[in-house]
Amino acid sequence: xxxxxxxxxxxxxxxxxxxxxxxxxxxxxxxxxxxxxxxxxxxxxxxxxxxxxxxxxxxxxxxxxxxxxxxxxxxxxxxxxxxxxxxxxxxxxxxxxxxxxxxxxxxxxxxxxxxxxxxxxxxxxxxxxxxxxxxxxxxxxxxxxxxxxxxxxxxxxxxxxxxxxxxxxxxxxxxxxxxxxxxxxxxxxxxxxxxxxxxxxxxxxxxxxxxxxxxxxxxxxxxxxxxxxxxxxxxxxxxxxxxxxxxxxxxxxxxxxxxxxxxxxxxxxxxxxxxxxxxxxxx
Amino acid sequence: xxxxxxxxxxxxxxxxxxxxxxxxxxxxxxxxxxxxxxxxxxxxxxxxxxxxxxxxxxxxxxxxxxxxxxxxxxxxxxxxxxxxxxxxxxxxxxxxxxxxxxxxxxxxxxxxxxxxxxxxxxxxxxxxxxxxxxxxxxxxxxxxxxxxxxxxxxxxxxxxxxxxxxxxxxxxxxxxxxxxxxxxxxxxxxxxxxxxxxxxxxxxxxxxxxxxxxxxxxxxxxxxxxxxxxxxxxxxxxxxxxxxxxxxxxxxxxxxxxxxxxxxxxxxxxxxxxxxxxxxxxxxxxxxxxxxxxxxxxx
Ligand SMILES: Nc1ncnc2c1ncn2[C@@H]1O[C@H](COP(=O)(O)OP(=O)(O)O)[C@@H](O)[C@H]1O
Ligand SMILES: [Mg+2]
Numbered sequence: 001x002x003x004x005x006x007x008x009x010x011x012x013x014x015x016x017x018x019x020x021x022x023x024x025x026x027x028x029x030x031x032x033x034x035x036x037x038x039x040x041x042x043x044x045x046x047x048x049x050x051x052x053x054x055x056x057x058x059x060x061x062x063x064x065x066x067x068x069x070x071x072x073x074x075x076x077x078x079x080x081x082x083x084x085x086x087x088x089x090x091x092x093x094x095x096x097x098x099x100x101x102x103x104x105x106x107x108x109x110x111x112x113x114x115x116x117x118x119x120x121x122x123x124x125x126x127x128x129x130x131x132x133x134x135x136x137x138x139x140x141x142x143x144x145x146x147x148x149x150x151x152x153x154x155x156x157x158x159x160x161x162x163x164x165x166x167x168x169x170x171x172x173x174x175x176x177x178x179x180x181x182x183x184x185x186x187x188x189x190x191x192x193x194x195x196x197x198x199x200x201x202x203x204x205x206x207x208x209x210x211x212x213x214x215x216x217x218x219x220x221x222x223x224x225x226x227x228x229x230x231x232x233x234x235x236x237x238x239x240x241x242x243x244x245x246x247x248x249x250x251x252x253x254x255x256x257x258x259x260x261x262x263x264x265x266x267x268x269x270x271x272x273x274x275x276x277x278x279x280x281x282x283x
Numbered sequence: 284x285x286x287x288x289x290x291x292x293x294x295x296x297x298x299x300x301x302x303x304x305x306x307x308x309x310x311x312x313x314x315x316x317x318x319x320x321x322x323x324x325x326x327x328x329x330x331x332x333x334x335x336x337x338x339x340x341x342x343x344x345x346x347x348x349x350x351x352x353x354x355x356x357x358x359x360x361x362x363x364x365x366x367x368x369x370x371x372x373x374x375x376x377x378x379x380x381x382x383x384x385x386x387x388x389x390x391x392x393x394x395x396x397x398x399x400x401x402x403x404x405x406x407x408x409x410x411x412x413x414x415x416x417x418x419x420x421x422x423x424x425x426x427x428x429x430x431x432x433x434x435x436x437x438x439x440x441x442x443x444x445x446x447x448x449x450x451x452x453x454x455x456x457x458x459x460x461x462x463x464x465x466x467x468x469x470x471x472x473x474x475x476x477x478x479x480x481x482x483x484x485x486x487x488x489x490x491x492x493x494x495x496x497x498x499x500x501x502x503x504x505x506x507x508x509x510x511x512x513x514x515x516x517x518x519x520x521x522x523x524x525x526x527x528x529x530x531x532x533x534x535x536x537x538x539x540x541x542x543x544x545x546x547x548x549x550x551x552x553x554x555x556x557x558x559x560x561x562x563x564x565x566x567x568x569x570x571x572x573x574x575x576x577x578x579x580x581x582x
Contacts, residue, residue, distance in 0.1 A: 078472060083395060108472030120465035123488050133473040136483065180469070187473055 009191040023068065025051040029191060029221045030075060035089035037070050037079060044070045045254035047089070050240060057213060057222045059232035059262065062242035062277070067254025068161035068225040069195050071242075075223065076193055077105040110137060113184035115194040118174035121168035121183075126151075126160050129179055133187035146186055154182035174205025178212065185216075192216065192271050198231065210235050229278050236256045237263045241274045301316065332553070337554030345555050349521045350537065355548035360556050363537035366436070366521040367505060368532055372449065373440030374504050379497060381444075389452070390459040391481045411449035418446045419510030427514055434515040437527040442510050447500040454496025458489040461576030495571045502567040508535035534560045 014017070028051035035048045045067030052058050060068045077098065078086040091098045098108060122129050130147045133139075139146070149162070151157040156178040160171070168179055178199055184192055193215075198206040213222060213235050226232050232239050240259040244252040258265060258274045269275040334341075348359025393400050422442030432438045462485050470480040486493075511533060519540070520532040532540075534556060541553035 070579075076472065078289065078468065081468070081471060104473050106476055109472055114472040116465060116472075118465060120463075120469040121468065122484060124468060132470070132475075132483070136473065136475040136479045138472075183473065 025053045027054055027130060028052055029054045029094065031090075031092040031095070033090040033092075035074065035087060035149040037067065037074050037085065039070075039083040040084070042251070043253050045242070047128065049089075050255045050256060050259050053238060054221050054223065055218050056237040057217050058236055059236035059239045060223065060242060061232045061239055062224045062254070062257075063231055063244065064227055065252065065254075066242045066244040068227075068242055070072075070254070072193050072195055072225050073114075076114055077108050078114065081107050082095060083275050090113040109251060110187055111189055112161050112191040112193060113189035114174040115177070115184060115188060115192060115197045116200050119173060119180050119200070121176045121179055122172070124168060125165050126163060126168050126171070126179060128181050130186050131185060138280050139187075150182040151179075153185050153216070154178045155208065155215070156182055172205070174208055177201060177205070177209060181209075181212065181216075189220070191221045192222065194222065194228065196225055198226070198228070206231070229266075229280075233266050234282070235269070236262045238262055239263050241265065241269075241271075241277060243273055243277070284360055298554050305432055319439060330561070333554045333557045337551060337556070337558050339474055340551050340555035340559060345552075345559065346470050350519065351521075352519070355544075355546065356551055358552055359548075360534060360537055360559065362520045362523055363534045363556070364559075366520065366531035367533040369436050369524040369529075369531060370511075371501060371505055373437060373543040374495075374526065377440060378444035378448050378500075382448050382497075383449075383455050386452045386455035386459060387434060387481055387486070390456050391477065391485065400555045407449045407452055411453060414509075415507055416509045416513060419513030420556065421445065422510060432528070434530060436526045436531045438514055438522050439511050439533070440527075440533065442514060443504040443507060446507065446510065450500040450503070454500070455489070455493045458492025458496065459485055461492060462488045465500050465502055491574050491577075495575050498567050498571040498574075502571075503562050505533075505567075506535055506564060508533075508539055511536055512539070534563075 030052040033049050036046045037044050048071060059216060060072065062068055073079045074087050074091060075098075079087065087099060093108070093112070096103070122132060124132070127147055129275065130150050131143050134143060134146055148157060148161075151160060158174060160166075160179075163170075168176065171179060179189075181192070181197075198209050203207065213224070215220060217237075224236065233236070238260065239262045241257045242254050243257050245255050246252055258269060258271045260270075265274065265279055269278060316358050344357065345359050346364060347361055348357055348362070349361050351358045389400060389403060419442060422438060422445070425430045426438040426441045427434065432441075466484050467480050470479070470484045475483070518554075520530060522530075524531045528570060538556045538560065539554065541549045544550075
């Protein structure tokens with residue numbers, strides 16, 4: 001009896017410790033209600049509810065393995081490509097269930113672009129990298145103009161305009177990552193998801209990407225995963241802090257701990273774990 | 284005092300000397316070397332033998348003349364060379380598209396690690412290990428007799444195509460698998476379909492590997508004699524093939540026929556033809572290596 005009471009009290013206190021500060025997001029791009037993502041039987045991230053604001057930069061932070069990438073990949077249905085991956089709960093994009101039966105994942109990925117941790121340029125020329133998305137999507141209009149416009153927006157045009165026919169592999173890591181962003185912009189997405197886009201870059205290249213993100217915010221909704229708290233603090237408008245909790249069976253599940261305006265989350269975190277993480281005490 | 288603080292104060296120069304008996308190491312090294320030497324020496328002896336033996340007939344007439352029973356000095360391999368080109372040409376036309384498409388399906392579209400994939404995989408590996416003479420029996424029963432294609436170029440091509448299909452599928456799958464996942468992810472994340480991704484990204488990136496595998500398997504088919512002997516290609520042929528249903532002979536079969544002749548002139552002729560076949564095979568392998576080296580890994 002006492003044991004049961006105690007565990008109920010623990011469960012209650014656990015559920016009380018989710019601090020969703022910013023519940024008042026008008027016209028959210030994404031609305032998540034009780035989203036969990038599984039790999040087979042393993043629940044990698046559990047019961048996430050949050051809204052993503054339009055035209056803002058939202059950062060997902062937390063120790064590695066807490067399911068940040070997993071959650072991000074469910075935003076453009078990239079998890080569909082992993083055998084055994086599935087999602088429960090409701091993930092809505094402008095009010096439409098992204099996983100509804102009518103929804104074509106191809107169309108989803110055209111509207112919601114993605115930048116990966118390792119700059120994954122294609123083994124093609126710089127021009128063909130940027131032109132790839134418009135070509136496969138049969139975008140109408142002048143391709144040369146679109147390539148120039150995309151490279152300009154990605155702050156890469158001046159560096160590559162004389163070498164468009166050169167292999168993308170000739171570029172530095174930072175340039176490659178901006179090329180990937182240009183490639184993404186060329187499809188004219190509304191959202192850009194970025195999974196640790198600076199993890200393999202040096203500080204100068206990182207600073208350029210961060211400047212670029214500020215340039216793009218407003219026109220694009222950006223969700224960035226980073227395990228670099230300073231980066232989250234520098235670039236984002238809102239921050240969600242995740243961590244992994246161990247359940248009774250000893251399995252680790254990612255949980256959303258705290259979500260709010262970045263300045264608030266970093267200056268006055270509500271949860272002890274958030275405070276520990278941002279002050280560098282764990283993770 | 285200073286002696287105590289030196290970390291290597293108990294160092295003894297003798298420690299750097301040989302600590303154990305390394306006789307076995309040396310024996311093992313010699314074994315490795317001898318094994319290698321056996322392989323290389325055999326190859327060199329073989330090459331020297333056929334080149335010196337065939338030397339008198341290594342002239343242009345070897346390629347331009349037709350075979351002749353009465354006149355071995357004037358005999359050539361023109362019909363056999365043209366036969367080999369015809370047979371291998373059709374073999375490639377049949378086996379390449381089927382093998383590459385099958386590999387793309389298995390690697391890109393079927394459920395990875397699923398039961399179907401495992402079943403097909405095991406079967407293909409077994410097929411690759413089936414002796415070529417068995418393919419000859421199959422070709423004789425199905426293509427020559429049941430489909431009534433007889434002793435024709437197309438019968439030989441269909442049979443050789445079946446023979447090299449497993450190798451083409453296996454090497455194409457390996458080449459496709461070597462293309463990193465993140466290239467595919469990058470393509471799919473831009474709204475490309477799986478088919479567009481396979482056709483525009485994976486396949487071009489895998490082309491050097493596929494070409495290497497294809498060339499090596501075709502060079503295997505060029506050297507095959509056993510299944511074709513069974514298909515009845517042994518006839519003495521003094522004309523070039525002029526179509527799919529034409530009769531034919533090929534280089535290995537011509538060589539086989541000449542080596543059976545008792546007269547010395549035919550032995551010389553056979554040696555010269557062997558040199559020609561080896562040159563063709565080495566050239567193909569060289570092209571395969573060249574393709575592989577020219578397109579060095581970029582990821
Ligand atoms: N493709 C996958 N298959 C199975 N488990 C996975 C896969 N990808 C990630 N995981 C597991 O899901 C958990 C969360 O991973 P991930 O989302 O990559 O975390 P993060 O991005 O926060 O470091 C980890 O325990 C990881 O091992
Ligand atoms: Mg990650």
